[in-house]
Amino acid sequence: xxxxxxxxxxxxxxxxxxxxxxxxxxxxxxxxxxxxxxxxxxxxxxxxxxxxxxxxxxxxxxxxxxxxxxxxxxxxxxxxxxxxxxxxxxxxxxxxxxxxxxxxxxxxxxxxxxxxxxxxxxxxxxxxxxxxxxxxxxxxxxxxxxxxxxxxxxxxxxxxxxxxxxxxxxxxxxxxxxxxxxxxxxxxxxxxxxxxxxxxxxxxxxxxxxxxxxxxxxxxxxxxxxxxxxxxxxxxxxxxxxxxxxxxxxxxxxxxxxxxxxxxxxxxxxxxxxxxxxxxxxxxxxxxxxxxxxxxxxxxxxxxxxxxxxxxxxxxxxxxxxxxxxxxxxxxxxxxxxxxxxxxxxxxxxxxxxxxxxxxxxxxxxxxxxxxxxxxxxxxxxxxxxxxxxxxxxx
Numbered sequence: 001x002x003x004x005x006x007x008x009x010x011x012x013x014x015x016x017x018x019x020x021x022x023x024x025x026x027x028x029x030x031x032x033x034x035x036x037x038x039x040x041x042x043x044x045x046x047x048x049x050x051x052x053x054x055x056x057x058x059x060x061x062x063x064x065x066x067x068x069x070x071x072x073x074x075x076x077x078x079x080x081x082x083x084x085x086x087x088x089x090x091x092x093x094x095x096x097x098x099x100x101x102x103x104x105x106x107x108x109x110x111x112x113x114x115x116x117x118x119x120x121x122x123x124x125x126x127x128x129x130x131x132x133x134x135x136x137x138x139x140x141x142x143x144x145x146x147x148x149x150x151x152x153x154x155x156x157x158x159x160x161x162x163x164x165x166x167x168x169x170x171x172x173x174x175x176x177x178x179x180x181x182x183x184x185x186x187x188x189x190x191x192x193x194x195x196x197x198x199x200x201x202x203x204x205x206x207x208x209x210x211x212x213x214x215x216x217x218x219x220x221x222x223x224x225x226x227x228x229x230x231x232x233x234x235x236x237x238x239x240x241x242x243x244x245x246x247x248x249x250x251x252x253x254x255x256x257x258x259x260x261x262x263x264x265x266x267x268x269x270x271x272x273x274x275x276x277x278x279x280x281x282x283x284x285x286x287x288x289x290x291x292x293x294x295x296x297x298x299x300x301x302x303x304x305x306x307x308x309x310x311x312x313x314x315x316x317x318x319x320x321x322x323x324x325x326x327x328x329x330x331x332x333x334x335x336x337x338x339x340x341x342x343x344x345x346x347x348x349x350x351x352x353x354x355x356x357x358x359x360x361x362x363x364x365x366x367x368x369x370x371x372x373x374x375x376x377x378x379x380x381x382x383x384x385x386x387x388x389x390x391x392x393x394x395x
Contacts, residue, residue, distance in 0.1 A: 022287045023085065025296035028305030030081050032347070033073035035315045039346035040066050040339050041142045042323040043332065050141040056264065062336035071263035072256075079173065080276035083180060083226050084284065087233020090184040095238065101185060108181045110369025115362045116174050117160055119313035123168040124156045126317050130324050138332055139323065147320050170316050175222055180230040187234045204235050219270055226273075232281055248286040255279045255286075304351070310362050311354035318350045 045051055051063035052070060059067060094104065127147065136144050146169050158164030162175045190207055191200050211228040218224045236242060244251055255278075262275040287296075295301060304311070322345055331338055 020288065021302060022296040023089075023284070024305035025298075025301035026283070026287060026305070027082070027085060028301060028303075028308040028311075029296075030078035031308035031311045032304060033078045034075050034312060035347055035350050036073045036343060037070050037075035038142070038315065039319055039322075039343040040069055041140045042319060042326070042342050042346075043138055043143075043339060044140055045336070045339060046334065049137075049139075062339070065336045066339055067264070071260040074259045074263045074276075076263065076272055077259045077276045077279055080226075080229055080273065081280040081283070082173070083176065083229035084233040084236070084277065084280040086177065086180055087184060087230035088237045088284065089233075090181065090230075091188065091234040091237035094185060094188055104185065105181075106372050107369040108178075110365050110372070112174055112177055112181075114365035115310055115313055115357060116168075116171055118357065118361050119317065120156065120159050120168045120171060122314070123317045123320070124151060124159075126320055127151050127167070130320070133324065133327060135327070138327060143319075143323060146316070147323075168313070168316060170312065172222060176226045179223060180227060183227055183230050184234060187231060191238070201239060204231075204238065207231060208235065215273075216270060219273075229277060229280075232277055233284075236281060236284060242285055244282070244285045244289040246289075248289050251282050251286045255282045303355075307351070307354040307358040307362075310358040311350055314353045314357055315346065315350040318346055318353060322346050322349065 041052070045063050045066060046060040048054065048060065048063055051059055052067060054063070056064060056067065093099075099107075128151070132148065132150075133139055133144070148166070151166060155164060155166040159167035159171060162171065162178065165172045165175075187204075187207060191204050194203050208228065208231045211224070211231050215221075215224045215226075215228045258275055259279050262272050262279070266272050266275060322342060326338075326342060331342075
């Protein structure tokens with residue numbers, strides 16, 4: 001099983017009509033899961049450079065511990081959850097507060113791209129200054145693959161326009177977010193134009209079936225493989241009767257168990273995608289049904305949810321800097337404690353950097369996007385999209 005590099009999701013401003021503290025905090029928890037999974041895979045552990053792909057019975061106690069941590073904080077589930085949540089919040093936004101398409105695109109662009117560009121430039125500068133590791137054998141296969149040598153100005157330029165992802169590999173999810181952002185207005189149009197109030201649900205399910213067939217046929221194409229997640233989110237937003245109002249705790253526990261099993265025992269990426277979509281939808285419906293989620297309202301969880309998009313984008317530069325510094329100090333991955341120590345350091349530093357970049361880049365870019373108006377009559381008075389989502393923004 002490969003180490004996936006999931007999406008971050010940009011957070012909504014508080015106070016929207018369908019703003020959910022629990023969903024925002026859950027998005028933050030998903031972002032933390034991404035950080036933990038990646039930060040635990042900096043070094044080879046006990047001489048094993050890709051422990052997550054080995055059978056559990058063949059692993060050392062240290063790698064088995066890290067594998068279980070990676071299963072409990074499943075980054076693959078986090079990816080899918082970001083996309084499903086983006087489909088949900090974008091659909092709610094456009095259905096409840098319709099915006100001209102041009103204004104919608106401008107706001108999405110300002111929501112997604114300025115923080116992404118900043119993360120790409122920072123990562124490129126670090127790679128140019130630090131270069132590739134001198135001794136690659138001490139690092140994991142994932143670390144060596146992500147922080148490859150020989151990055152060029154062309155690589156940076158391609159990454160800035162999402163034609164490549166070599167400078168900051170996690171930005172592949174921004175490509176999916178851009179496609180998903182274009183898809184949601186189309187999904188709403190199809191549902192209303194050809195379905196109406198009577199056949200809207202049937203039309204939405206038909207569109208989901210078409211997308212599912214196409215996604216399975218083209219898997220793992222980024223253009224289609226994950227768009228089905230956005231449609232699932234759109235259906236959850238439009239079919240309020242799906243909300244789970246009873247036995248939410250049992251549903252969440254079952255979803256967590258399925259998430260862990262997916263990480264440990266399902267090698268097929270196609271089946272993993274289906275399991276993670278089901279897990280994401282079940283958790284969202286349970287949370288929306290007012291599950292026992294008091295911890296999601298804690299101020300720490302709310303802070304993590306607020307900065308989750310920046311946390312996702314900027315945790316990779318932190319991992320590179322910490323990994324290179326640890327190697328220079330002679331730290332090696334023998335036993336579980338060095339990995340857990342680096343995991344803690346990366347998490348704390350990533351949260352600190354995310355708080356700064358959210359304040360200096362992400363929040364100002366969002367405000368600028370809301371101030372801008374698309375050309376044309378009647379647009380200057382359009383209402384703000386509440387809870388804009390963000391995927392991996394994403395996201």
